[in-house]
Amino acid sequence: ILNVEQSPQSLHVQEGDSTNFTCSFPSSNFYALHWYRWETAKSPEALFVMTLNGDEKKKGRISATLNTKEGYSYLYIKGSQPEDSATYLCASGTDSSYKLIFGSGTRLLVRP
């Protein structure tokens, strides 16, 4: 994998449903994996930054896991709420650069 890829591109769920998204990234020279939430008319805000294989992080109803050997990360939202509606971005950084490469995002819409 040469780029950061996210799936699905968009997702519509009902309030209360649990959901998850996938981020695939290059596993060579891996340094860090970021997840951001980007709400309409706002700036992206960081959810998690993970660096170690097997890392699991949690913030309220949102959690993320990381597999650096196979190059993927999952973001989980438990009991989705309408306020969770946003675009979720993942980004990968390597140990040879100060830059992050972003995926195209997963747009989540939670219907009340």
Added chain:
Amino acid sequence: SQTIHQWPATLVQPVGSPLSLECTVEGTSNPNLYWYRQAAGRGLQLLFYSVGIGQISSEVPQNLSASRPQDRQFILSSKKLLLSDSGFYLCAWTHGTPSYEQYFGPGTRLTVT
């Protein structure tokens, strides 16, 4: 606490006109600075980043340029805008390596007509 400012918030410019977008960071020193663009229906594309005054790394060859005249100031410019330059421009900063989260500014919506 640190804050990041961008201006203008919105801009409508004709094709062929110049561009200058400014980003400033307060409350930190020697940040890494980044310019991103989101074109319509696309993801977040890294345009330039800077790890110090006068140090600019360009990611995408195009008619845009960036400058960092001061430690906490990052400017995105163009001599002649193209229609394809339309999009949402975000400035971001971070402390250092990719293990630090990035903090984004409020963005500039640029429409080239």
